[in-house]
Amino acid sequence: MITLRDVTLRRGAKVLLDKVSVTLNPGEKVGLVGRNGAGKSTLFALFNGSLHEDSGEFSVPAHWQMAQVAQHMPETEEPATDFVVAGDTRLAAVRERLREAEARLEAAPEDADAGMAVAQAHADLHDAGEHDAVPRAQSLILGLGFRVQELDRPVNSFSGGWRMRLQLARALMSPSDLLLLDEPTNHLDLDALVWLEAWLQRYAGTLVVISHDREFLDAVTGVTLHIDQQKLVRYGGNYSAFESMRAEQLSQQQSAFARQQEKIAHLQKFIDRFKAKATKARQAQSRVKALERMEKIAPVLAEADFSFEFKEPANLPNPMLAISAGEFGYRADASPPTVILRGVNRSVLAGQRIGILGANGQGKSTLVKTIARDLPLLAGTLTEGKGLSIGYFAQQELDVLHAQSNPLEHMIRLARDVGPQAREQELRNFLGTFNFSGDMVNQAVGTMSGGEKARLVLAMMVWQRPNLLLLDEPTNHLDLATREALSVALNEFEGTVMLVSHDRALLRAVCDEFWLVGRGEVRPFDGDLDDYQRYLLDESRRLREEARANASASSLAAPAPAPGPAPGPAPAPAPTSGDGAARRKQDAQQRQQLAARLRPLRKELEAAESRMTQLQSARRDLEARLSTPLAPADIADAGRELKTVSEELQDLEERWLELSSEIEAAETAAS
Missing domain, CATH: 3.40.50.300 (P-loop containing nucleotide triphosphate hydrolases)
Structure with a gap:
């Protein structure tokens, strides 16, 4: 767990946190909130080790791996997929060990230790997810709004906002026990934001996030840390729960009661007015609920040190x-x-x-x-x-x-x-x-x-x-x-x-x-x-399937045209003309066309499955062989053979995933 005990943090001479104590448990998803300048980024710097406490005790489990989004703009010609894959620090470390072991073995083929190191590195590569690293990275890239044809574009070819999305994908790619996210939604549009929420909800580690998007915080977090007046207070619940609890606390504080009541009355006046105007069923009900929330947290709004209003327009042309x-x-x-x-x-x-x-x-x-x-x-x-x-x-x-x-x-x-x-x-x-x-x-x-x-x-x-x-x-x-x-x-x-x-x-x-x-x-x-x-979620899923189908068609036939703008909901098929017999004949023809289209894909899928079974058996035999005493030359041969088998198996697994997706997309489109 993360523990702060009587911690004081300063920036220069200014005290931002004064003798604060709090505990964050493994697996908790925490929203860090407070006014600008309150100390949120300073506390992040303590969490990531770039700043140390001025007094008190701070501890994070020594074995925990931490991931966060790099704030610098990446400058590299590296393809987007490779850039994100490199975010998997565990995989990168194992790859480096393998390169070093292979260099040793090449320099001294009789070195038994080098042969064992090569074999162990290959086994570690599999455990580190080498076989599905590229699909994992591409899933993150596509989820954050990139197109399939952009997966191999150089990082430098993207604008600043899109490069920061790649930095986010790279951070998500990294295996971690603690994930720190500072305003992750700033460069995202709504569809990528919804995808990120779903990803973070599945994240198994401890998450600490700074955000000014209250619905994002509500969807992702279950604990809220509030920094105010040099204090750090833990609230059990998401941002809306924090608002309600803090509103109740503030309503009990009498020092600002008169000012609050004046502003609360002002808020209540327009809440009542606009709730009376709610006429359009679905959209208006959302607005009514938002106004009801403002009624509950009126003390929090009244406490805010900033408010303004638009002047009444001189005239209102209709239509505008x-x-x-x-x-x-x-x-x-x-x-x-x-x-x-x-x-x-x-x-x-x-x-x-x-x-x-x-x-x-x-x-x-x-x-x-x-x-x-x-x-x-x-x-x-x-x-x-x-x-x-x-x-x-x-x-x-x-x-x-x-x-x-x-x-x-x-x-x-x-x-x-x-x-x-x-x-x-x-x-x-x-x-x-x-x-x-x-x-x-x-x-x-x-x-x-x-x-x-x-x-x-x-x-x-x-x-x-x-x-x-x-x-x-x-x-x-x-x-x-x-x-x-x-x-x-x-x-x-x-x-x-x-x-x-x-x-x-x-x-x-x-x-x-x-x-x-x-x-x-x-x-x-x-x-x-x-x-x-x-x-948005339905569209994102459908577009990915459509992109895979286009990629498959381009590899089997002439190149497909580049995808255009994201389409809206798929139009319903036009009704067929004629009687029932004609419709049945047309359905039969469509099934035959689908079967003909899928036949080569299914045949390739079956061949891939058969070959994967052979390779998996060969890999088990090699790993068992390497676990027994062998001559140095035999160890080297087995290590090289294991590498060849593992690489072919990885390629086949990726192709199997592609074929399965293409077949599923075609069957879904036809149903």
Whole structure:
């Protein structure tokens, strides 16, 4: 177990944890929460051994293996699969031992010890999972959102966010007793996040995770450690349970009672108002539940030191905008335009709360950027309502910020360009409401944290008094308290909200309806986020099977075209015409075609199974032979033969898995 007893931790002269004691048991999944700067990363540094306690006692079992995501950006031409396989530290160590033993044996064939070392290394390789290392690594890579054709691409060919996903896969590949994850969801979209949750739920070791995604914490953790005012308190339960317990504690503290009651009354007012507006069954019920949660944890929200609100819009055009036969995409220099979404016919009405869903790369940001006027509409019409005023939160905050300018300079330019005109002191006071006080108003944006930049973008949006909010992943750098403040502000906002986010708590609390972006189109999604998560898991499974089938077809026939955007639900087969006899004849023909297609695959599968049985028997015989006294030359021969047999068996096992998957996918598609 992990034990802290009267531990004090400092960063420089500042005490972050003062004489704290806590115990984490083997196999527990722990969420580490607290305000930014409270000491979460410092405690992680203690866990991973890069920082030592200033006083007290800290212990982790000496035999435990630890894994964590490397924070540096990988720079290598190594293929993605090989890069992730290398994360298996146990396998890498055994491979190195085998290379050393083989070099010794090659230099001195008569060296009995070298022959035994080669034989032992081969046995250890099997125990370390050499036979399925590549499939395990590729399963992690595909689960985190990569495509099959990207498995062997060089790591350097991916963008920064995708390279950090490879770092995450590499950490998950490593055998570990303790897994440390610091904001693992930052570079993930919703489908990869759902996959990661399922993987971590199956993880057998001890997990400690820092995250500002409350639904992720709820799904993965069963213990919560809260850092506050230099203390570390353990709560039994996930993040929602922690919220409830802490709310009960805070409600019993009378020192801030008057301020809390005022803010609680304010919260209750809009909760009552919006619960009365809940009309759309599935989506609205999710929102009602989110508001009910806010009722229970009102003391926690009242304790937060940051809150804000959007100003009432000057007018509310209805409709806000209308899209007819729209084509969305982008143009690169003189090249023909790249169309991502076609035939879009949608309207946005005053007061709507729209969540925009879809897998990564399907066009969500392209849709939002076009509505925000950052990209031109390629075809069709986009008609804006008279007086439309857009507040746009870009996924990359620096898209709308200047790194060399400070918050005050940003606000002065904004007040000059879009109004209303204001004195400098008024702008300073306004920035103070967003926690930019004192010298912070003169700090260059480029030196600020992601959360501070996000707050500045929110401040600029509020000043503009928009009637349509376009929010593209607004919570990426926000802590939990600021996310709650954003949720409250959006619920009180009188205008229209269009939201792209992987934060399901925010989507549930804010959105009354959803649009699904995928297969080159935008269509309503008739369901709630639980339905969408099931859809994502089904789609991920179906796409993997489809990719395997395409790979098989390309190896048996002409090359298959590269997969396009992730498709939506598979269309139902068209009804056959004619009477029952014609349908039966057509079914029989389809079964014959399937059987003909599968015949060579089944034949190869049977041959592989037969050969695997022979090789497994040969490997057992060799291992038994190596366990008896032999001459050095015989040991060397047996070791080399064992290596050959093990390599052929590994190749056959991988091929057997591929064939089984292809056959299963074909049978599923035909059923």
